Amino acid sequence: MSEVKPDLIDVQINGEWHSFPKGTRMIEACKEVGVEVPHYCYHPKLTSPGNCRMCLVEMGMPPRPAPGSDPVEPDEDGHVPISWIPRPVIACANTIAPNMGIRTESEMTEECRKGVMELLLANHPLDCPICDQAGECSLQEFSVEHGKGESRFREQKVKKPKNVEIGPRIRLDDERCIMCSRCIRFMDEIADQPVLGFTDRGSHTTLTIHPGHELTSNYSLNTADLCPVGALTSNDFRFQMRVWFMKETKTIDVNCATGANITVFAREGKIYRVIPRQNNNVNSNWMPDSHRLNIHWINSEARLTDPLVRDEKSGNHRVATWNGAMQTSADALLKLDGSEIAVIGSARMTNEELLITNRLAKQLDAGHVDVVAREGEPDGYLISADRNPNSNGAKLILGLENPGSTIDQIREGIAQGRIKALVCLQENIIDDAGFSADELAKLDFFLTSYPLANATAEVADVVLPGACWAEKSGTMVNGTGRLQRLNKCIEGPGQTLEAWEIVRDLIQALGGGNGIYAATELFAQLAGEVPEFEGITFGQIGDLGLPLIETDERIPLLEREAERKAQGLIVG
Amino acid sequence: MSFEVPAEVETKVDQRITHYPVSKRSAVLPVIHELQHHFGFISEEAVEWIAVKLELEPIKVLEVVTFYPGIRQSAPGKFHIRVCRTLSCAMAGSAELMDALCETANIDRSGTDHHHPIAVSPDGKFSIEFAECLASCGTGPVCLVNDDFHEAVPNAAELLAKYD
Numbered sequence: 001m002s003e004v005k006p007d008l009i010d011v012q013i014n015g016e017w018h019s020f021p022k023g024t025r026m027i028e029a030c031k032e033v034g035v036e037v038p039h040y041c042y043h044p045k046l047t048s049p050g051n052c053r054m055c056l057v058e059m060g061m062p063p064r065p066a067p068g069s070d071p072v073e074p075d076e077d078g079h080v081p082i083s084w085i086p087r088p089v090i091a092c093a094n095t096i097a098p099n100m101g102i103r104t105e106s107e108m109t110e111e112c113r114k115g116v117m118e119l120l121l122a123n124h125p126l127d128c129p130i131c132d133q134a135g136e137c138s139l140q141e142f143s144v145e146h147g148k149g150e151s152r153f154r155e156q157k158v159k160k161p162k163n164v165e166i167g168p169r170i171r172l173d174d175e176r177c178i179m180c181s182r183c184i185r186f187m188d189e190i191a192d193q194p195v196l197g198f199t200d201r202g203s204h205t206t207l208t209i210h211p212g213h214e215l216t217s218n219y220s221l222n223t224a225d226l227c228p229v230g231a232l233t234s235n236d237f238r239f240q241m242r243v244w245f246m247k248e249t250k251t252i253d254v255n256c257a258t259g260a261n262i263t264v265f266a267r268e269g270k271i272y273r274v275i276p277r278q279n280n281n282v283n284s285n286w287m288p289d290s291h292r293l294n295i296h297w298i299n300s301e302a303r304l305t306d307p308l309v310r311d312e313k314s315g316n317h318r319v320a321t322w323n324g325a326m327q328t329s330a331d332a333l334l335k336l337d338g339s340e341i342a343v344i345g346s347a348r349m350t351n352e353e354l355l356i357t358n359r360l361a362k363q364l365d366a367g368h369v370d371v372v373a374r375e376g377e378p379d380g381y382l383i384s385a386d387r388n389p390n391s392n393g394a395k396l397i398l399g400l401e402n403p404g405s406t407i408d409q410i411r412e413g414i415a416q417g418r419i420k421a422l423v424c425l426q427e428n429i430i431d432d433a434g435f436s437a438d439e440l441a442k443l444d445f446f447l448t449s450y451p452l453a454n455a456t457a458e459v460a461d462v463v464l465p466g467a468c469w470a471e472k473s474g475t476m477v478n479g480t481g482r483l484q485r486l487n488k489c490i491e492g493p494g495q496t497l498e499a500w501e502i503v504r505d506l507i508q509a510l511g512g513g514n515g516i517y518a519a520t521e522l523f524a525q526l527a528g529e530v531p532e533f534e535g536i537t538f539g540q541i542g543d544l545g546l547p548l549i550e551t552d553e554r555i556p557l558l559e560r561e562a563e564r565k566a567q568g569l570i571v572g
Numbered sequence: 573m574s575f576e577v578p579a580e581v582e583t584k585v586d587q588r589i590t591h592y593p594v595s596k597r598s599a600v601l602p603v604i605h606e607l608q609h610h611f612g613f614i615s616e617e618a619v620e621w622i623a624v625k626l627e628l629e630p631i632k633v634l635e636v637v638t639f640y641p642g643i644r645q646s647a648p649g650k651f652h653i654r655v656c657r658t659l660s661c662a663m664a665g666s667a668e669l670m671d672a673l674c675e676t677a678n679i680d681r682s683g684t685d686h687h688h689p690i691a692v693s694p695d696g697k698f699s700i701e702f703a704e705c706l707a708s709c710g711t712g713p714v715c716l717v718n719d720d721f722h723e724a725v726p727n728a729a730e731l732l733a734k735y736d
Binding site for chain 1: 616632634686
């Protein structure tokens with residue numbers, strides 16, 4: 001199938017000719033060829049009010065000869081000389097035209113930027129040393145590039161409200177605000193809670209939340225990401241860590257089947273914040289607050305750090321070595337027939353972990369294999385009804401038609417004594433799947449792995465510290481059928497192992513040796529064993545993932561974004 | 573005290589809205605004027621009422637209300653005085669006129685600032701604020717009392733005595 005070619009228009013940028021599709025914004029055309037146009041108010045996913053004036057550039061058009069004079073002859077490439085317009089235009093809200101010229105490095109452009117910067121900084125408090133945005137602040141960056149070293153402003157700076165709690169998770173410092181209005185537009189156009197606005201317009205222009213309202217939207221923290229300065233900050237991340245000290249890891253969110261693309265910021269094994277990462281096929285540029293703030297348990301005291309084995313005499317758990325714990329488990333499991341063994345995996349596991357879990361089940365000849373289902377209400381934006389990140393992986397790899405549907409049968413089997421051993425990987429089945437401690441006490445042998453100590457671990461014979469999502473690498477298939485990479489951000493605490501390592505070692509203890517040393521090797525095997533994965537290499541998946549299977553699931557926020565893009569409201 | 577817009581005011585408002593068939597939002601300023609004319613100021617309840625009437629978010633109305641100094645957010649006195657302080661009047665003695673008016677009407681202006689420009693006398697009879705050019709630069713200092721225009725005001729007490 002040949003691709004439909006859009007109408008291409010020739011535009012000269014800083015002296016060089018390029019072609020872009022008709023309708024491209026000037027700022028996007030520049031970006032495409034690596035020419036940066038500084039901007040504050042413009043955001044491709046929001047409407048462009050053109051109010052910050054930072055993106056002013058010099059523009060030229062084909063000359064329009066006076067009536068009667070000779071038309072200008074085009075050169076051999078079909079371009080005519082550009083007549084430059086003596087006043088600047090904004091690059092964000094204007095689209096390109098044939099034979100247009102753009103100068104981003106001219107004296108006029110530089111003058112404009114200097115002027116805008118000077119006005120923006122006139123009333124800015126310049127409290128960078130105590131501002132969370134420092135290090136990732138557009139005002140700071142452009143001030144270095146385009147500003148003056150010193151202020152000519154000798155008057156009193158305008159005083160505005162500071163430290164205003166405009167919502168449960170967001171705080172506002174109006175003196176830092178440069179009135180770009182991105183937050184207003186985001187709450188208006190995307191989060192559907194239009195309660196922000198500018199009052200006292202003029203020299204006192206103040207970003208305000210309407211009296212009596214709160215920024216309660218579950219997407220409110222996106223405004224802190226959008227804010228080019230430190231006017232809006234996250235209560236959760238405020239004053240926690242300087243941004244330049246943290247290591248950034250591109251990975252995916254595991255709180256629901258959407259699998260929002262995220263960047264995790266960590267330092268010395270501690271995760272400080274999570275921000276959304278742009279992926280136009282998954283989460284656009286946004287993510288829900290509830291998902292991004294669900295990180296504090298990762299560094300909590302409740303983490304399991306060592307393998308634990310129940311002491312026969314005292315009935316208490318004692319710390320064991322990995323080898324010891326595996327041997328104990330293997331000995332117990334080998335005494336039983338496969339039909340007496342159930343394996344519960346997790347749809348929070350990676351594809352690689354599910355593959356090796358499947359192998360374990362085959363090795364044990366286990367009578368029952370399933371994962372725990374997690375259903376919730378979809379929110380109509382990004383949160384999927386399926387709160388497991390990899391249900392599609394579980395379907396493909398474990399061959400489950402309806403993940404979670406046989407959990408009740410496993411429960412009954414345990415209650416009736418038909419199932420004598422349970423291997424429960426990365427799930428807390430007492431709290432999340434309705435099992436009771438009494439039921440589980442009937443088992444001859446119960447092994448569980450999980451990141452946190454919990455009620456399920458208390459009744460288990462062997463408790464293994466399994467790495468959480470941030471401590472392992474692998475792949476997952478999201479609700480829409482997209483294959484995405486989960487990347488390790490930090491090391492797990494203590495003796496923690498990734499679930500695939502745990503299962504590999506257990507298989508080895510059971511007598512089925514194998515030589516897997518990395519999750520990527522498992523992916524290679526996956527590509528050989530599961531037809532849907534055929535021919536795909538780990539490296540191919542990249543940061544943005546690739547479509548793997550077709551599903552019915554659609555992401556409502558993306559559908560609306562596509563509509564607005566089609567209407568020409570946003571660049572997209 | 574509940575906020576209620578009398579039927580005749582609402583009729584006027586509805587009539588104003590018909591002037592803007594493309595977007596009701598455009599009617600926000602005329603509607604604000606109608607309500608201020610009736611109530612004397614635009615209260616928080618009035619902002620909410622206008623928002624409902626024009627199918628807007630209240631913040632969109634508040635943005636307009638806070639932009640214009642002529643739109644009051646707190647109740648003025650029975651007689652609202654606006655003293656011109658633009659150049660000609662300032663040179664002709666608008667500051668002195670303001671002081672004299674305040675003294676006569678027993679108004680304390682110390683609590684006023686950029687965001688709260690209006691001061692009201694304790695009896696609620698008079699309120700006062702500075703205004704920009706009232707367009708009679710040759711006859712300063714000038715002031716407005718409600719809708720009455722007074723030029724070259726010689727004596728504050730004499731002026732206020734006309735209002736009771």
